[in-house]
Amino acid sequence: MGSPDETIAVRMDESVLDRARAGDDDAFELLVGPHRRELLVHCYRSLGSVQDAEDVLQEVMVAAWRALDRFDGRSLRAWLYRIATNRCLNHVRDASRRPRAAEIPAWAGVERADDPWWLEPFPDAWLEPASEGPEARYDDRESIGLSFVAGLQALPAQQRAALVLRDVLGFPAAEAAEILGSSVASVNSALVRARAGFRPGRTPDRIPLPRTPEAASLVDRFVHAFQQGDTAAVVDLLSDDVRLSMPPEPIQCDGTRAVVAYLRARGFWGPGLQVVPTAANGQPAFGYYLPDPASDRGRLHGLIVLTVSDRRVTTITRFGGVDIEARFVLPSSLPPSDDAGARRRE
Structure with missing residues (x-):
């Protein structure tokens, strides 16, 4: 009782x-x-x-x-x-039945992306600790990381559901079977296949945690070098096998040389760039603002999410889209600023 x-x-x-x-x-x-x-x-x-x-x-x-x-x-x-x-x-x-992604541009070093082109960033401000069961294999932050979510999209639907229910949320097999309207044997079979086929990315989002002083310092140095257009400093902070992807554009660049060349050619860094720090998918992120030729203000051009591992930036994911501003509570424009460091919200 x-x-x-x-x-x-x-x-x-x-x-x-x-x-x-x-x-x-x-x-x-x-x-x-x-x-x-x-x-x-x-x-x-x-x-x-x-x-x-x-x-x-x-x-x-x-x-x-x-x-x-x-x-x-x-x-x-x-x-x-x-x-x-x-x-x-x-x-x-x-x-x-989704329409196919657009063709990739003819650009040296650019390849078709591994990540799903419909992938979107999830604001950390919307996250809260999940009610995980004792059988969960992944912690909250790991299971919301961009590479984890992207890896789930490659699984067949039933396998994806079984892995999330069992390994992320920790539902017992019998309860997961009831949720799926299936048998325990079927759920266990789907789970085995899901675990065997799950590829959450080359660079785990879990080490070190973005909120550690070490990772925060690395991100600050990267943002500073990014704003200055300091190629040598940016390269020094990137892993040799760094990857750049840009959903919904179905493209990616692999390796330091290709990533740096593409960022410079597209004008995503250098003097005039301003940033507003935020966080997405348990990872450091920043809204970036480029000078508007028609005014003296910087205009929001998108969100950049970083994966930090082994004291280097291992993945750069750039998101565009009109919903970035509202979801991440970012201003649509910024006044001109001579401050080369990250702009902090009051």
């Missing part, structure tokens, strides 16, 4: 559930509100796109509202994950 506090909590939940079933919007929000953020992260891991994740989450909330009468009252979280996982599976199947 549970404690008095647990008994009161159960009664409150039952009361809220009864009101929600009767059509009370506020009661429904009390039920599902605490799970919204982790469900959004779950959809993002599964789909790789913030926009797709937000759209699917809205579908999940509508489906949950309509199906409340069929909820057995046992585990609300598992029930919501079942709806979300199946909506994501449906979306992945529909996404097979």
Whole structure:
């Protein structure tokens, strides 16, 4: 028998559930509100796109509202994950009809990207610790890293779902099977195949953590060299096998020489560049601003996310898109500044 506090909590939940079933919007929000953020992260891991994740989450909330009468009252979280996982599976199947990515430009050192072209950055401000089970194999930060999410996109839908439910969220096999509407044997089989085929990237996003003093110093030096257009200093901070990718452009450059040549040719660095530091996918990032010929202000041109490992920058991922400004709460423009260091938000 549970404690008095647990008994009161159960009664409150039952009361809220009864009101929600009767059509009370506020009661429904009390039920599902605490799970919204982790469900959004779950959809993002599964789909790789913030926009797709937000759209699917809205579908999940509508489906949950309509199906409340069929909820057995046992585990609300598992029930919501079942709806979300199946909506994501449906979306992945529909996404097979996505238009093909654009052709890559004829540029020396440029290759077709390994990462999915629809990959989008996830703001750290939207993250919160997940409710991981004892069988989770990946920690929160590792499982939201760009290379991890990109690697998931290469898995077949059912394998992807099994790996996320079991190894990321730590659901027991029986509970994962119930969420997927499958058998334990089928889930375990999908998980074995997923683990064998999962390739989360050449450069793990986990060592060292972006918030360590060592990594922060490295990022500051990189940003300073980037703003100055100091080729020698930038090269000194890059790993020999550094990779640059630029979703949604389906291109990548591998190796220091190709990456530096492409960045210089495209005008992504040098005097006049301004930055606003932020964080995405548990990694250091910055919005970058280039001079606007039509005004004296710097205009937001995109977001750059860095992977830091072994005391070097190992991956540079540049994102464009109109949603960067809103999602990362970045100003659309900056006044001219002579400060070569990173511009800090007040």
